[in-house]
Amino acid sequence: MAPKKPIKTIPKPEPKAASKKESKPRDPNEPGFGVRLKNFLTDERTRIVMGIAVLIGVLFLLVSFVSYFFFAYVDQSKMELSWGELQKMRSDIQNWGSVLGAILSDTFLRRGYGIASFALIYFGTIIGLRLLTAKVTPVWKAFFHTCFWLVWFSTLLGFVLIPFTDSYTFSFSPGGEQGDEVSRWLISYVGNSGTLMILIGSFLIYAIVSSKKTIPFLKGLFKRKPKDAEIAAEPELEFSEESDEYESEATVAVGTEIIPEDWIVKGNESDEELVIETPEPEKNDVLFEIQQPEANEEVRTAEDEESGLTNDDNEDPFYNVAKLGKYDPTLDLSHYTPPTLDLLKVYGTDNDTQIDMVEQNANKDRIIKTLQNYGIEIETIKATVGPTITLYEIVPKAGVRISKIRNLEYDIMLSLAATGIRIIAPIPGKGTIGIEVPNSDPQVVSMHSIIASKKFQESKFELPVAFGRTITNDIFMVDLAKMPHLLVAGATGQGKSVGLNAIITSLLYKKHPSQLKLVLVDPKKVEFNIYGDIEKHFLAKLPDGDDAIITDTSKVVETLNSLCKEMDDRYDLLKKAHVRNIKEYNEKFFVRHLNPEKGHRFLPYIVVIVDEFGDLIMTAGKEVEMPIARIAQLARAVGIHMIIATQRPSVNIITGVIKANFPARVAFRVSSMIDSRTILDSPGANQLVGRGDMLFSQGNDLTRVQCAFVDTPEVENIVHHITQQQAYPTAFYLPEYVGVEGEGIDASSVDMSKRDPLFEEAARLIVANQQGSTSLIQRKFSIGYNRAGRIVDQLEVVGIIGPFEGSKARQVLVMDDYHLEQILKNL
């Protein structure tokens, strides 16, 4: 932090006449006694002193109570004496708390609530800790618990032990006189069984009132065990720990039908809301049938919504939250633990920011002098020291033209002998002019310090990305889910790869494998290699992709198109569920309003990271640009986010289409102002100092950040930590991509010897209806989209239906049952 300028305070001259007490009139603005008392009581020091005092008192009480168990038989006889008499014979008192301890113990333990009096120790401890500002149970709750336990437990002890009164080994009743009294009174009115019922009933009420878990627990106790037949009817969704396998129709996305583009969504990039448009239905457009809920379905949903009984798209009485509990995707890998902090390296500078005062003062003087040389006088100058740069904020004297200071950039740079300075004139919203000067000894911002920070740990972002620290040493974090896509650029060796690793690391620290899938595209084949091992935890790939890290250009095109299909499929699901975004969708899925048997599935976020995007555009051009632009335009609502990085920020790579769809951008140091303008629409990135010094821009905001440093061994540690743990059997499969020309599927990829058991029935259905549609099969047989998709593939291979035809339903090639039976016989 910058050293604060000492503020000179001129002592007010004492009014001569107002001498001494007697003539001092009361200042009307002076706070009254009540306010002063309140201020005193709420003062932090008062609270802490009181907290310590209360805790000492509690400890005294505890010691006295405990010793009462041993010495009550000695001390009890003296308890009838007066305080003064007791004082005289205090040497005879055995209690460890002496006279006071003995009196208190006798009052609470013998004459009060017996053993239940220990609840007072709990209450006192809570008060003490709260005064010390510890985050423990609120006082009113502690009071409630204490009262209950004092009365209930003493009564219970009294009730249970009354028959044994004569054989106590204690010299007092464990329920205390109060407990004994209350239990006797109850027994006299309602008998033993009535008292027992009151005790059990009051405990249940207490448990229900004090914990939300009681009711589910009780329900669990009395729940009817499902019969075998019911278990069989339940969707197979969960991960089976014993078999180490995860077989879920819902998450393995393999299909062949592409939802027509014009039919699904018209999204507006600047618009939060999606406009879902549907063209006039064609007679044979079967897809349309299932997408549009029937009128009475709508009505039912609305009514149910009102009554709080919504069960959208779910007619299965066995599929409901009361029966199955909330869906929890993390149960797939329930033992998974996120990477721990010790996997990251700690740097010496993590905890104390070293400020070189000599350097700061010298720079300050040089700036003032250089400006003076050009006739610019300044009023104030203030320095804020960041990890890599120091920001000097100056307020020029009235009448100085800002452009004059701006033009002195090179002169100031020369006078400071700095590698690059950046002048921000004026700093938006501050009314000052900023001069950012690189520190001669820049500090490394460790990923450890960022991940360990409270801000990151407590972040509620959907996809938290912690970049590093700002000039004021604050943690700089963004939510990728809101950005919604990111463009990263920077010349070679300036920290781009480290930056991408920092992004991935942040996500890996916060997300469970079920919630996040990464698609890593790496034409250079070296950057993301390291993440290959977490394929079965966090990576998504094409079903036939050998390597989860995509390096081949043709595979990139295929993967991007597959992502477009995944996006369309997700929109389809959103539409069926009557929701507008992934969050709402998953929330409905959690509460079992969306049945997997109807094709619904939990949707993890998909983050696509493309390194060396420039190389791809150069080799594949529009083939890459178009799907990227399409995903960028539409995918925000369905949880698909893209980060594309390039070394070459030229206009033929970062085209208008790409720029328009990537409002959030990160620039590491680039070689020219033109490159800076291409990325950020403003200069600045050319004046960065490298080694992770970056500018983040979103809309009009430009923030300078020192990117956190995460080294390869650290990433290896994280990857190792993840791979040690139970995984899914495969990577997350993206839907199969079928070329837009509809050249049909590769027959060799479909194994007809493993035909689906429903194959023949599905064939008959398709021929009878003369509609080649996956949705029809899905609906009639109540099966998932993926299984229906596989049946459709098989039907295509044997020539019952034609190839995929874009927005139209597939052609049915067999006209009647006779021909169909012939085909089936020959299989």
Ligand SMILES: Nc1ncnc2c1ncn2[C@@H]1O[C@H](COP(=O)(O)OP(=O)(O)OP(=O)(O)O)[C@@H](O)[C@H]1O
């Ligand atoms: N955030 C950072 N903090 C400290 N040093 C860094 C940081 N980022 C990068 N560096 C230093 O700069 C070097 C180059 O960084 P990096 O490999 O990320 O560059 P790059 O822009 O990805 O280069 P290329 O495009 O050639 O892969 C690193 O090896 C490291 O020494």
